[in-house]
Amino acid sequence: MPSDPEPAPREDPGTDEHAAPPVHLGEDPMVVVDRLHVTYRVLGADTDDGSSRVRRALRRGRPRPREVHALRGVSFVLHRGEAVGVIGSNGSGKTTLLRSIAGLLPSDRGQVFTCGQPVLLGVNAALMNDLTGERNIVLGCLAMGMPLREVREKYDDVVEFSGLGKFVDMPMRTYSTGMAQRLRFAIATAQTSEILMIDEALATGDARFRRRSEDRLKELRDEAATVVLVSHSLGTIEETCDRTIWLDHGRVRMDGPSPDVVAAYRDEHE
Numbered sequence: 001m002p003s004d005p006e007p008a009p010r011e012d013p014g015t016d017e018h019a020a021p022p023v024h025l026g027e028d029p030m031v032v033v034d035r036l037h038v039t040y041r042v043l044g045a046d047t048d049d050g051s052s053r054v055r056r057a058l059r060r061g062r063p064r065p066r067e068v069h070a071l072r073g074v075s076f077v078l079h080r081g082e083a084v085g086v087i088g089s090n091g092s093g094k095t096t097l098l099r100s101i102a103g104l105l106p107s108d109r110g111q112v113f114t115c116g117q118p119v120l121l122g123v124n125a126a127l128m129n130d131l132t133g134e135r136n137i138v139l140g141c142l143a144m145g146m147p148l149r150e151v152r153e154k155y156d157d158v159v160e161f162s163g164l165g166k167f168v169d170m171p172m173r174t175y176s177t178g179m180a181q182r183l184r185f186a187i188a189t190a191q192t193s194e195i196l197m198i199d200e201a202l203a204t205g206d207a208r209f210r211r212r213s214e215d216r217l218k219e220l221r222d223e224a225a226t227v228v229l230v231s232h233s234l235g236t237i238e239e240t241c242d243r244t245i246w247l248d249h250g251r252v253r254m255d256g257p258s259p260d261v262v263a264a265y266r267d268e269h270e
């Protein structure tokens with residue numbers, strides 16, 4: 001198993017023939033991504049560099065980290081009022097891009113500017129199995145940056161939405177997978193934001209909960225000024241987003257009106 005990723009050291013900016021030209025801001029920019037590069041460094045990965053096992057065993061010093069250059073000079077501007085889809089094959093850099101915009105990953109080159117703190121809705125909220133649902137709601141909301149007063153105000157709604165009922169006082173390890181997912185979703189969507197980023201993986205739970213989640217996402221979308229949606233479902237992207245960015249091996253392959261970008265992507269993948 002790879003060790004936890006470490007941010008790669010900053011490289012010398014130098015020149016990059018693949019870097020996009022500096023971005024043009026246009027009117028009312030909410031997110032500016034300017035020639036962004038992100039590299040993961042995986043320590044302890046077994047790199048098969050062709051050297052013999054004996055030579056590898058004798059090699060002095062620490063094992064060489066493996067580097068994954070996940071974003072390679074990505075640039076674009078998102079404006080107020082836009083709903084933008086991000087598509088691309090597995091490993092093309094979609095999640096990395098959202099995490100970078102949310103400020104959860106350092107860049108090794110390039111910059112991200114946002115107007116306010118973006119909220120990234122993902123299913124991976126780190127909840128604690130030994131704590132009750134109630135404690136997890138409070139800690140989860142605080143961890144998202146919500147002030148305690150707002151956590152108190154929203155607590156009942158989160159419990160109601162999660163559908164946990166009296167289980168909210170039980171430790172999370174006693175929950176079924178579906179119940180834990182519902183709790184994560186309820187916590188993640190408790191917060192509203194001007195810049196809302198949604199990972200498709202959120203569509204979890206049974207049919208009734210899925211319908212409620214879709215309604216909740218719609219409400220959040222209506223409240224947000226700018227929405228970014230990552231999805232493998234081209235239908236959802238076409239329905240929800242006016243504009244789509246196609247990522248390919250860490251680069252922007254196409255950025256334009258959703259029907260055009262989705263059609264080009266389908267041509268290549270279907």
Ligand SMILES: Nc1ncnc2c1ncn2[C@@H]1O[C@H](COP(=O)(O)OP(=O)(O)OP(=O)(O)O)[C@@H](O)[C@H]1O
Nearest residue numbers: 005040042068070089090091092093094095096097
């Ligand atoms: N924590 C990590 N440590 C090391 N490499 C990572 C890590 N997360 C992602 N990567 C690598 O970075 C690249 C981009 O991954 P990312 O998850 O951003 O792609 P994605 O487009 O979201 O993929 P998917 O559609 O499968 O969710 C991939 O090569 C992936 O292996």
